[in-house]
Amino acid sequence: GDKVKQSPSALSLQEGTNSALRCNFSIAATTVQWFLQNPRGSLINLFYLVPGTKENGRLKSTFNSKESYSTLHIRDAQLEDSGTYFCAAEDGNMGYKLTFGTGTSLLVDP
Amino acid sequence: GALVYQYPRRTICKSGTSMRMECQAVGFQATSVAWYRQSPQKTFELIALSTVNSAIKYEQNFTQEKFPISHPNLSFSSMTVLNAYLEDRGLYLCGAPDRANTEVFFGKGTRLTVV
Structure with missing residues (x-):
């Protein structure tokens, strides 16, 4: 099965609303990264997390290693937040290696 | 953050031919480099992890021969x-x-x- 399960797979939000994306891990995740893939395919680094929480503007992310999940909260969604969000976990048992989730396709409507 | 440049950005090759892609780290030392592929409508698969002065580790389904x-x-x-x-078509990321x-x-x- 999927080592990193990401949900939802697709999401449509109205501008100004809030939402949360989630990743559940079946590997021994030691660190987590969240990326936004823009329409041209580039991966933009959003967060790098050891267990704990980080916040950057309208985005906030938490990594709970004991319960094997991570969340990405989007507050006051804007049109430019549209794109595909990926989480990726470093597997502590495999040395340096990122295992990606299946992505969440987000569309923010005016 | 660290800068990583890849070249070319896009390439088209005929079926059965080969193509080479490059990855350059700028402003930092890339002791390890990981190559991933994102096939159409899919997530990112790790192809291999390369560490300077160590053997390259390929993931299952990917080989050095390919x-x-x-x-x-x-x-x-x-x-x-x-x-x-x-x-083999898709987006290759380093x-x-x-x-x-x-x-x-x-x-x-x-x-x-690939055409």
Whole structure:
């Protein structure tokens, strides 16, 4: 099965609303990264997390290693937040290696 | 963050031919470089992890015979897709961790189309 399960797979939000994306891990995740893939395919680094929480503007992310999940909260969604969000976990048992989730396709409507 | 450049951004090759893509780390030392592929409508699969002065580790379903990688120094890596077919099309990304921790920064990718 999927080592990193990401949900939802697709999401449509109205501008100004809030939402949360989630990743559940079946590997021994030691660190987590969240990326936004823009329409041209580039991966933009959003967060790098050891267990704990980080916040950057309208985005906030938490990594709970004991319960094997991570969340990405989007507050006051804007049109430019549209794109595909990926989480990726470093597997502590495999040395340096990122295992990606299946992505969440987000569309923010005016 | 660290900068990673990839070249070319896009390439088209005929079925059965080969193409080489390059990855350059700027402003930091890329001791390790990971090559990933994102096939159409899919997530990112790790092809191989290359560490300078160590053997390259290929993931299951990927081989050195098909995806030979060179990592001659701390700023450059290249990978060739040999004998490319339709199933090899996709976006190929190289990523390298920042030396301070293991945060990985990716290049903008090489998009391979096979015709």
